[in-house]
Amino acid sequence: MINERMQKEINEQINAELWSGYLYLSMSAWFTQNNLPGFANWMYIQYQEEFTHAMKMFRYIHERGGVVTLKPIKAVDTKWKSATAIFEQTLSHERTVTSLINSLMDTAHEIRDYATINFLNWYVDEQVEEEANAEEILEKVKMIEKDKAAMYNLDKELSTRVFVDATLNAE
Numbered sequence: 001m002i003n004e005r006m007q008k009e010i011n012e013q014i015n016a017e018l019w020s021g022y023l024y025l026s027m028s029a030w031f032t033q034n035n036l037p038g039f040a041n042w043m044y045i046q047y048q049e050e051f052t053h054a055m056k057m058f059r060y061i062h063e064r065g066g067v068v069t070l071k072p073i074k075a076v077d078t079k080w081k082s083a084t085a086i087f088e089q090t091l092s093h094e095r096t097v098t099s100l101i102n103s104l105m106d107t108a109h110e111i112r113d114y115a116t117i118n119f120l121n122w123y124v125d126e127q128v129e130e131e132a133n134a135e136e137i138l139e140k141v142k143m144i145e146k147d148k149a150a151m152y153n154l155d156k157e158l159s160t161r162v163f164v165d166a167t168l169n170a171e
């Protein structure tokens with residue numbers, strides 16, 4: 001059986017992961033509307049990934065004999081002033097998520113829930129990737145946003161990203 005406080009916090013994190021997905025889906029729509037289909041593809045995959053992060057927690061709660069409670073997903077932004085603004089928000093959001101994962105980890109340590117510590121390690125690693133990816137694209141976009149040819153090339157590069165559900169291989 002999973003500890004109640006731990007269960008409550010993981011349920012909140014399910015909501016946070018779904019919200020992240022919702023945010024990235026909204027960003028994907030903005031890129032489509034602004035004729036950057038490669039960026040739109042990248043964000044669409046980001047949305048799919050966030051939902052897999054939520055589903056990995058969803059399965060885990062059930063595995064531990066717990067109860068999943070789904071709460072409403074809050075509204076997300078729909079307008080941005082530039083691609084740079086989008087990636088600034090992405091990076092700062094991923095940093096926030098990292099701190100949320102760290103607080104979950106603090107709770108798991110406090111109550112000595114070793115299974116959940118192991119489970120959360122996957123997310124700790126994932127957040128390192130998430131921050132690095134967002135930062136890498138942000139730096140590029142900041143440099144080239146005003147250069148249409150360079151943006152076209154980066155857009156082409158981002159169009160090659162494909163979706164892989166990494167949570168399935170990890171279990």
Ligand SMILES: [Fe+2]
Pocket residue numbers: 017020049050053097
């Ligand atoms: Fe996530």
Ligand SMILES: [Fe+2]
Pocket residue numbers: 020050094097130
């Ligand atoms: Fe993320």
